[in-house]
Amino acid sequence: xxxxxxxxxxxxxxxxxxxxxxxxxxxxxxxxxxxxxxxxxxxxxxxxxxxxxxxxxxxxxxxxxxxxxxxxxxxxxxxxxxxxxxxxxxxxxxxxxxxxxxxxxxxxxxxxxxxxxxxxxxxxxxxxxxxxxxxxxxxxxxxxxxxxxxxxxxxxxxxxxxxxxxxxxxxxxxxxxxxxxxxxxxxxxxxxxxxxxxxxxxxxxxxxxxxxxxxxxxxxxxxxxxxxxxxxxxxxxxxxxxxxxxxxxxxxxxxxxxxxxxxxxxxxxxxxxxxxxxxxxxxxxxxxxxxxxxxxxxxxxxxxxxxxxxxxxxxxxxxxxxxxxxxxxxxxxxxxxxxxxxxxxxxxxxxxxxxxxxxxxxxxxxxxxxxxxxxxxxxxxxxxxxxxxxxx
Numbered sequence: 001x002x003x004x005x006x007x008x009x010x011x012x013x014x015x016x017x018x019x020x021x022x023x024x025x026x027x028x029x030x031x032x033x034x035x036x037x038x039x040x041x042x043x044x045x046x047x048x049x050x051x052x053x054x055x056x057x058x059x060x061x062x063x064x065x066x067x068x069x070x071x072x073x074x075x076x077x078x079x080x081x082x083x084x085x086x087x088x089x090x091x092x093x094x095x096x097x098x099x100x101x102x103x104x105x106x107x108x109x110x111x112x113x114x115x116x117x118x119x120x121x122x123x124x125x126x127x128x129x130x131x132x133x134x135x136x137x138x139x140x141x142x143x144x145x146x147x148x149x150x151x152x153x154x155x156x157x158x159x160x161x162x163x164x165x166x167x168x169x170x171x172x173x174x175x176x177x178x179x180x181x182x183x184x185x186x187x188x189x190x191x192x193x194x195x196x197x198x199x200x201x202x203x204x205x206x207x208x209x210x211x212x213x214x215x216x217x218x219x220x221x222x223x224x225x226x227x228x229x230x231x232x233x234x235x236x237x238x239x240x241x242x243x244x245x246x247x248x249x250x251x252x253x254x255x256x257x258x259x260x261x262x263x264x265x266x267x268x269x270x271x272x273x274x275x276x277x278x279x280x281x282x283x284x285x286x287x288x289x290x291x292x293x294x295x296x297x298x299x300x301x302x303x304x305x306x307x308x309x310x311x312x313x314x315x316x317x318x319x320x321x322x323x324x325x326x327x328x329x330x331x332x333x334x335x336x337x338x339x340x341x342x343x344x345x346x347x348x349x350x351x352x353x354x355x356x357x358x359x360x361x362x363x364x365x366x367x368x369x370x371x372x373x374x375x376x377x378x379x380x381x382x383x384x385x386x387x388x389x390x391x392x
Contacts, residue, residue, distance in 0.1 A: 029234065029248050030280060033255040036308055038316025046259040050323050056097055056254050057314050057324070058332060060089040063113035064311060065336045066122065069344070070129060074289045078348070079129040081143040083109045087252070087284035090310030091216050092186075093117065094257030095279070098265055099184055104152040104174075106167035108186040110216065110283075111156075112144055118151030122343035130347055138353040138361070161187060161194030164213060168200040168274070171211035182268045183211040184261070189229055190221025192238060201276065205244040208273035212264045215276070216251060218283035223296040239276030251281030252310040255317070282308070356389035366390050 033044045048056075067084045074082045085092065088110055096105060096114040105114050116125065124136070128146055131139030136147060137155075147155030154170070156163060167185025174181035191197055192215065204211055217235050219226050232238060239246025245267070249260045257279060264275035282305035286293045293302075318324035355378055359370040375385045 029236075030250045031247060031256050031260050032250040032253055033259065034250075034253045034313050034317055036313065038313040038320065040255075040317065044256075046255055046262075048255070048258070050321075052097075053318060053321075053323060056093055056258065057311070057318060059093045059097070059113060059117055060254065060311050060314065061332060062336050062339075063089055063093070063116065065333070066112075066116075066125070066340055069340050070126075071285075071289060073129075073344070079143060080131075082129065082289045083112075083144045083287070084283075084285045084289070085110045085113065087282045087305060087310070088216055088218055089113065090254035090257055090314070091214075091251040091279040091281045094254040095184060095186075095212075095214050095261040095277075098258050098261035099182065100265075102152070102179075102181055103265070104154060104167075104170055104181065104183045106154045106163045106170065106183060106185040107146075107156045108163060108188050108191065108216070109144060109156070109158075109288075110188075110218075111186050112146055114186075115146040115148050115151065115153045118148055118153045120146055120148045120151060120153070122339055123346045126343045126347035127350065130350075131353070132347060132350040133353045134347070134350040135353070138357050140361075161191035161196040161200075163187065163196075164191065164194075164200035165196045165203075167211055167213065168204040168209045171204070171209040171268075171274075172207060175208070175210055180269060181210070182265050183209075184265075185211055185213050187213065187215050188221060189215060189217040189219070189226050189235060190224065191215070192235055193221075193229060201238070201242040201244070204274040205242040208271070210268040210271075211274045212261060212268060213274060213276050214261065215278045216281055217278050218251075218281050220283055220287070220293070220297065222287040222291065223293075225297075234278060236276065236278035242276075244274050244276055245272075246276040246278070248278045248280065251279030252308045252313065254310060254314050281310075354386070354389060355383070356386055360390060 033040060033046065035041060063085055067086055070079065070082045071084060073079045092111050092113045096117050105118065107114055112125065125146060127135040128137065129143045142158055145156050164185055164187055167183045171183035203209065215235055217226060221229055234248055236246045236248035247260050250256050260277060264277060267275060284302055284305060315324060359366050359374050362370060378385055
């Protein structure tokens, strides 16, 4: 019997998954470069230059120290709310580092490090957490909801999953305009149950939106474990249902995250369409400073993930390469502490937003009614309206 000719792929057949060009999957289908001791798996090193490796490490160390200090400020009543990243540093830093400056980032809750990598000064981050007069949003956005237009970092929404549609739409706009831009859209494991996840994934796959949808599966959507979030064997495979390439990566391995995201970005930029990435990681603290995780999870689980710490693994790798030592570690931590202390001092020196901003941000020309209402409110506290604050 004559052999039949292989069928040519249709126009709908998606290109190969980024996993085909990244380090091969190791355990549980995870793409991995470093083992839990920071040793490179044979043939898996992505070959990043030393300065890039040190940049990745320093960014992770900085956001961890920033997190630690901001949680202290919240406990002291100096800021109202904070969403910590402890344990997820590699997923955020590695993925954002794989983007070009012209690309856009659409964050979820735990991507503050991305804003800082895109140029948000630490003092502006603290301004936003305080909501003072120097805050870009004048205290009208929840803490941790940074925005940085000049860094192509989109201001996030607290509504779960809406940024998926936003990211896909922005990427489509770039495609229609002929811009050489890729959009990185973050989401958590809980967002995969939101309507916008379905809408965004389906639209992106059908129309070839040049985006990377990056799911930080930190095992817990506040108090809901991943086992009650989805019956799928993995979250990554949800990409298959929508007809797009997908990959599951060790989210605590900064080199693997970088390699996977870089491949997905290059694929999108070359016209290959979207990719869905599941980064398997862990949130070691509460969902936010308002959450007590001891009420819904076993501390033994946290201890297991502490042994997979992303910063420890990266440091061990750098030491093994001869790029890092105890002296450099001490110098880096001292420098970061000074930066954070200076940012806190500068931010706390600012007063609250001007009262007049309550109405000047409503209309270009403030109406007589709003001026009258503001004057009544301020009179209750024995203050007068600063007429010079109103635009002519």
